[in-house]
Amino acid sequence: MTGPGIPGVLPAGGMCMLAATMKHRLITPHTSLRTVSMQHFNSDGVDIAYLDRGEGEPIVLVHGFGSSAHVNWVYPGWVDGLMKAGRRVIALDNRGHGHSGKPHDPAQYHSATFMAEDVRRLMDHLGLERADVMGYSMGAWISAYLAIAHGARLRSVTFGGLGIAMVKGLGAQEAIAAGLDADSDDEVTNPVARTYRAFGKQTGSDLKALAACMRGSRQPVPAEALGRLRLPVLVAVGTKDLIAGSARELADLIPGAAVLDIPDRDHMPAVGDKVYKAGVIEFLGRRP
DSSP: OOOTTSTTTOOTTHHHHHHHHHHHHHHOOOSOOOOOOOEEEEETTEEEEEEEEOSSEEEEEEOOTTOOHIIIIITTTHHHHHHHTTEEEEEEOOTTSTTSOOOOOGGGGOIIIIIHHHHHHHHHHTTOSOEEEEEETHHHHHHHHHHHHHGGGEEEEEEESOSTHHHHOOSOHHHHHHHHHOSSGGGOOOHHHHHHHHHHHHTTOOHHHHHHHHHHOOOOOOHHHHTTOOSOEEEEEETTOSSSOOHHHHHTTSTTOEEEEETTOOTTGGGGOHHHHHHHHHHHHHOO
């Protein structure tokens, strides 16, 4: 996701380290393999799949690139943990992912005008006037644009797995997209692109849709817009995360934002970390 030429995001040699991080994701087993039934709704012409479990105050979960509601939230235990904490848990498959529709046009993946609005339309569909929202990695990007456009609809927002890279942007997106778009594995020489392609094939993803999403999403979030947020914000990033950028630097842009350091975790293993889970549940419990 990130190239070494982007200041403050990856050091020299970061591409190889990122490939190793992604490889870890490929070979790490999930803590649970149960499947939760999905429902569907129409989001401005695109079919969006989602799960809706439990009772209580609602939280909407937004997964990362190449993942799904199951991979990001069900298998690592988030859905069960939040339900046990008394929450109604809603998680969607982003467009291009999981069981949702898969446009091949990059223009249909803009983080603000399309992907964040899918989340807002899901809230409308379910009759949710307000909800807590948590996104991880690309999902945090989407959640930021949702908070900027519809802040009154959010009780709080948690940005997981993404720090100041949300503002500074990421590199290597075209190399990864080209790797996903290639006709054969032999055409892909970039190590990060090869790993993304392998993960996409392992999960049975539509590689053309993922390539379109990679090209069309992750527009840098304006710092001044983040500075206008007036809701509880938590930034949760692994202390060894090479992708996210500084959590503190991002939090410093947002009035009152809190930081949760996930100790000794890089980008992928942080998703299911117990410190991350406990910190989010504690944050939700103290927000107004």
